Structure formats: C-alpha cells, structure tokens
Amino acid sequence: MGYFSNIYHGIRTLLTGMRVTGKYFLNARKGAITQQYPDNRDTLKMFERFRGEVVMPHDENNEHSCTGCQKCELACPNGSIEIIWDRVIDPETGKKKKAIDKHIYHFGMCTQCGLCVDACPSDAIKWAQNFENSVYDRTQLTRILNKPGSKVRAGVEE
Amino acid sequence: METAIKEPTTSKSNFKSEEYFINMGPQHPATHGVLRLLLTIDGEIIKKVEPDLGYIHRSIEKMCENNSYQQIVHLTDRLDYLSSHINNEAVCLCVENALELEVPERVKVIRTILGELTRIASHTLWWGVMGMDVGALTTYFYGFRDREMINDIFEETCGARLTMNYNVPGGLMQDIHPNFVKRVKEFIPHFRSKLPEYDRLLTGNIIFQKRTKGVGILSKEDAINFGASGPVARASGYSCDVRKYHPYSALDKITFTEALDTTGDSFARYKVRIAEMWESLAIIEQLIDNIPEGDFKVATNAVIKLPKGDFYQKVETARGEFGVYIISAGTKNPYRVKFRSPGLSNLSLLNHIAVGGKIGDLVATMATIDIVVPDIDR
Numbered sequence: 404m405g406y407f408s409n410i411y412h413g414i415r416t417l418l419t420g421m422r423v424t425g426k427y428f429l430n431a432r433k434g435a436i437t438q439q440y441p442d443n444r445d446t447l448k449m450f451e452r453f454r455g456e457v458v459m460p461h462d463e464n465n466e467h468s469c470t471g472c473q474k475c476e477l478a479c480p481n482g483s484i485e486i487i488w489d490r491v492i493d494p495e496t497g498k499k500k501k502a503i504d505k506h507i508y509h510f511g512m513c514t515q516c517g518l519c520v521d522a523c524p525s526d527a528i529k530w531a532q533n534f535e536n537s538v539y540d541r542t543q544l545t546r547i548l549n550k551p552g553s554k555v556r557a558g559v560e561e
Numbered sequence: 562m563e564t565a566i567k568e569p570t571t572s573k574s575n576f577k578s579e580e581y582f583i584n585m586g587p588q589h590p591a592t593h594g595v596l597r598l599l600l601t602i603d604g605e606i607i608k609k610v611e612p613d614l615g616y617i618h619r620s621i622e623k624m625c626e627n628n629s630y631q632q633i634v635h636l637t638d639r640l641d642y643l644s645s646h647i648n649n650e651a652v653c654l655c656v657e658n659a660l661e662l663e664v665p666e667r668v669k670v671i672r673t674i675l676g677e678l679t680r681i682a683s684h685t686l687w688w689g690v691m692g693m694d695v696g697a698l699t700t701y702f703y704g705f706r707d708r709e710m711i712n713d714i715f716e717e718t719c720g721a722r723l724t725m726n727y728n729v730p731g732g733l734m735q736d737i738h739p740n741f742v743k744r745v746k747e748f749i750p751h752f753r754s755k756l757p758e759y760d761r762l763l764t765g766n767i768i769f770q771k772r773t774k775g776v777g778i779l780s781k782e783d784a785i786n787f788g789a790s791g792p793v794a795r796a797s798g799y800s801c802d803v804r805k806y807h808p809y810s811a812l813d814k815i816t817f818t819e820a821l822d823t824t825g826d827s828f829a830r831y832k833v834r835i836a837e838m839w840e841s842l843a844i845i846e847q848l849i850d851n852i853p854e855g856d857f858k859v860a861t862n863a864v865i866k867l868p869k870g871d872f873y874q875k876v877e878t879a880r881g882e883f884g885v886y887i888i889s890a891g892t893k894n895p896y897r898v899k900f901r902s903p904g905l906s907n908l909s910l911l912n913h914i915a916v917g918g919k920i921g922d923l924v925a926t927m928a929t930i931d932i933v934v935p936d937i938d939r
Contacts, residue, residue, distance in 0.1 A: 412767065413767035416765045416766050416767045416770075417766065417767060417768075419761050419765055419766075420761060420762045420763070420765070420766050422761070423758050423761050423762045424699055424762070436706060436709065449716075450713075450716050450717040450720075450738075452716075452717065452718070452719070452720040452735070452738065453716060453720055453721075454720040454721055474863075478631070478632075480628050480632035480635060480636070514635060514724070515720075515721060515724070516632075516635035516638075516724075516726045517720060517726060517734060518631060518632065518635070518726075521729070521734055522863075530720065
C-alpha cells in the first residue's frame with residue numbers, strides 16, 4: 404500500500420469509529436443507561452432473588468419459624484451461621500423440645516452462596532435485598548437474627 | 562521455558578546497552594489483577610518475561626478437602642470469576658457423573674444457556690478491557706453496557722451478578738425466573754445490533770490493528786506444546802473446543818461452528834473471541850425457545866458421598882479448558898481436588914511469544930491471552 408493511501412485508509416478507519424461514538428454523543432440523553440446512584444435510592448429496586456444478607460422474618464406476634472434443626476449451620480461452607488440452642492419444655496405436650504436461643508449470623512464471613520436458605524426446611528431464613536452493608540466496626544457485622552423474646556411459631560415442625 | 566538471551570547488538574550504536582530488570586505489577590492495571598511480571602529488558606526490547614505468582618493464593622484446592630460436595634461449588638466461583646457459572650457446572654457434572662445421576666433435560670438446557678451467556682459476558686468485558694489496554698477507553702464503556710444486560714439476567718434468576726453459585730449437584734438451586742426467557746430474547750437482538758458496532762469501533766481501527774497484527778505470534782505446535790486451550794489455541798489453528806469434542810449438558814444437540822484462525826497473532830485471538838460471541842448467540846437462540854418442561858433438580862442425599870475412585874470432568878470456559886479432578890475415598894469430603902485452569906497454561910506461553918517485542922506489545926499480548934489472575938493462582 405502506498406504511503407498516501409495508507410494515510411487515507413487510516414483516517415477513514417478512525418472516522419468510522421468516530422461515527423459510532425458520535426452517534427452516541429448526539430443521542431446521549433436517549434440511550435443513557437447510567438444509574439444515578441445514590442440519588443435514585445427511592446426508586447432503585449433490587450431483584451427479588453438478590454442475595455443481600457440473610458434475615459429471619461418475624462410475624463406480628465414476634466414469632467419465627469426456626470426450629471433449630473441446624474441444617475443451615477451444616478450447609479454453610481465457612482461457618483457464618485452459629486446456632487445456640489436449648490431444650491425447652493413444650494407447654495402443650497409437656498415434652499422437651501429443641502428451640503433456638505440465638506441464631507448468630509456472621510455477615511463478615513458470609514459469601515452469599517445461598518446454601519443455607521436452600522437447606523432450610525421451614526423457610527425460617529431468607530434473603531433480604533439490602534446491599535448497603537458498610538459499617539464502621541466489623542463487630543457490627545455479627546448479627547443475632549432472632550429478635551429478643553421471640554419464639555417458634557406453633558405448628559412448625561422439623 | 563528458558564529462552565536464550567542474545568547479546569545486545571552494539572555495533573550500530575555508539576551507546577553501550579545493558580540489560581536490566583523491571584517489575585511489571587503486582588499493582589499494574591494492565592496485568593488484570595495481582596500478577597507480577599519480572600521483565601528483563603534491553604531498552605524497550607523484552608528479553609525475558611517471568612511471571613511471579615502467589616499474590617492471590619487462597620488454597621482453594623485444599624479448602625475443598627474440608628468441604629462437602631455441595632460446598633465446593635461455590636468455591637469455584639472464585640477461580641475464574643468471569644466464567645463462574647461454567648466452573649460451577651464443571652464441578653456439578655463431575656459429581657453427577659460419579660454418582661451416575663441423570664439430570665433432567667430442562668437442567669441441561671438451562672445450564673447451557675447460562676453458560677453461553679457467561680461466555681458472552683466474559684468476552685464483552687474482555688473486549689472492553691482489551692480496547693482500554695491498547696488505549697481506547699470508549700470500548701470499556703460499551704463493553705460494560707452490554708454486559709450489564711446479562712448481569713441483570715443473572716441477578717434476576719440466580720440472585721447474584723458475578724458469583725452465582727446457581728448449580729448444585731443434581732440440578733439447579735431454583736427454577737429460572739419467569740422473566741428469564743423474555744429477557745434473554747430481548748438481549749439477543751440487542752447484542753446482534755451492537756456486535757457490528759464493536760467491529761466498526763475497534764476491529765477496523767488502524768491504531769488497534771497496528772498494535773495487534775503480527776504481535777505475539779504463537780504457532781500451532783507451540784500452542785499444543787504449552788497446553789494452550791480456548792481462544793488462544795484456536796487462534797493458532799489448533800481445534801480444541803471441548804464443547805465440540807466432548808460435549809456436555811445440552812451441547813451434543815447443538816450445531817455450531819468452532820471459531821478458528823491460523824495466524825496466531827494478537828489480532829487472530831481478538832477475531833476468534835468476536836466470532837465466539839456470534840456463535841454463543843447462535844447456541845442460545847437454538848435453545849431458548851424450547852426449554853423442556855420438567856423438574857429443575859433431582860433429589861440427592863443431604864450428605865453426598867462419592868464412590869471410591871477418581872473422576873474428571875472438563876468444560877470449555879471463556880478462557881479455555883477447565884478441568885475438575887476429584888479423588889474420592891468414599892467419604893463426604895473429597896480426598897483431593899485438582900482444578901485444571903486454562904489461565905495457567907495460557908500464561909506459561911507468555912514468555913515464548915512476548916520475547917523480542919516491546920513493552921507495549923507485551924500489554925497487548927497479555928490482553929489477548931485474557932488472563933484472570935485468581936484462576937491462575939488458586
């Protein structure tokens with residue numbers, strides 16, 4: 404290729420590329436997909452399956468459905484879940500029954516793999532879509548999932 | 562692989578030239594992670610490249626020995642994080658083969674679709690970063706724009722954008738989201754319209770071509786000798802697609818052509834990856850309309866115990882052949898796990914193809930090898 408045709412070819416390829424970028428430059432407002440985070444916090448909605456952090460839903464009577472079967476603790480690959488349990492006497496039957504004292508969740512160790520929620524037989528734990536998880540001290544990442552004074556919902560069996 | 566260091570030629574110049582060492586990385590943006598390259602250079606001519614690994618070693622293979630077979634899967638997300646879905650699939654297939662478990666057709670098809678989407682996501686990211694490495698910043702934004710759509714698909718169905726952990730031995734963790742098919746069908750025409758734009762913007766660009774053509778040439782013999790796989794080997798004319806030769810999941814029913822080139826330079830590796838994106842789109846299109854009905858999971862025991870013996874399964878990730886080798890002693894944990902990662906063998910040929918080039922050529926060559934350091938250094 405000759406010297407001048409080389410230059411001509413080079414400039415033409417540059418212009419071809421600039422036509423692409425120019426098209427976007429002129430239609431900048433139309434095709435913008437940039438999210439204006441954190442200004443869009445009110446409208447930003449995560450997908451329902453998004454794995455933010457593990458939570459234990461409680462109903463209005465302060466009851467959860469965790470029976471303390473420890474399947475989540477066994478499923479967890481890195482020891483993020485620790486269950487302190489005890490045997491309490493069931494008032495109806497008078498028999499001793501396993502119940503959780505504390506469901507401790509070390510969020511700092513969690514890799515959000517989802518194996519615990521998958522393993523839970525009574526849907527006691529689920530994923531929350533919260534993703535702003537920064538704290539000033541890592542001890543704040545250790546959370547007790549069951550609320551104080553809560554107990555297992557009647558009828559939930561292992 | 563030692564390369565003879567030639568004496569610097571001083572006859573043409575009055576200046577005395579001396580070789581010296583320089584570190585590239587571990588905190589260098591062009592090394593795509595914490596990879597340290599010990600360069601022996603003479604002026605700007607590279608005489609020797611020695612990769613120094615170990616900066617992101619997490620002993621994942623050792624960790625696997627203490628984890629159950631379900632738990633191993635999520636560790637493979639952290640190897641080659643850009644093709645994490647395919648890595649997960651490899652472990653699941655290996656465990657399923659060992660258990661002689663037949664997964665439903667639905668699972669196979671979904672796994673293949675997600676695998677190909679992962680490949681496109683990985684290649685779009687590579688395309689963006691490749692452009693950036695040779696000085697074109699715009700590609701980075703365009704590549705990430707299209708990858709974002711795939712990430713949304715993953716997030717909606719799998720719950721995560723990068724470390725999906727969606728495959729479990731026996732099937733999938735959940736069924737696909739009701740929007741999955743719709744979103745994939747939206748993505749395919751969108752991406753088909755954007756791929757020619759990639760070509761106009763970067764492939765034909767004169768600066769890009771001058772930076773990549775004839776740079777880092779790898780012959781077919783060397784590609785085989787170094788154990789190269791994936792687009793790096795295919796750009797040298799070595800047909801080695803695992804999807805073609807050892808089809809897994811639903812790939813045995815799919816017709817697709819393996820992207821091949823014979824030049825073996827950086828530009829050939831670039832073209833092979835662009836062609837692979839087209840092929841992945843074709844594979845997804847063949848499957849997306851007829852996902853069979855059925856279960857998304859076969860029930861397995863809560864504690865999976867593999868029979869005694871050793872099991873190997875290989876898959877084609879975005880970077881090449883990824884292999885999982887499990888030795889089982891019949892207990893609930895593997896006795897030993899070995900991952901054959903494509904990145905390590907592809908990196909091993911860097912010294913061979915970069916010697917004699919300039920430092921800028923090394924950056925372009927590394928970009929086309931498409932290394933992901935956590936994959937190399939497990």
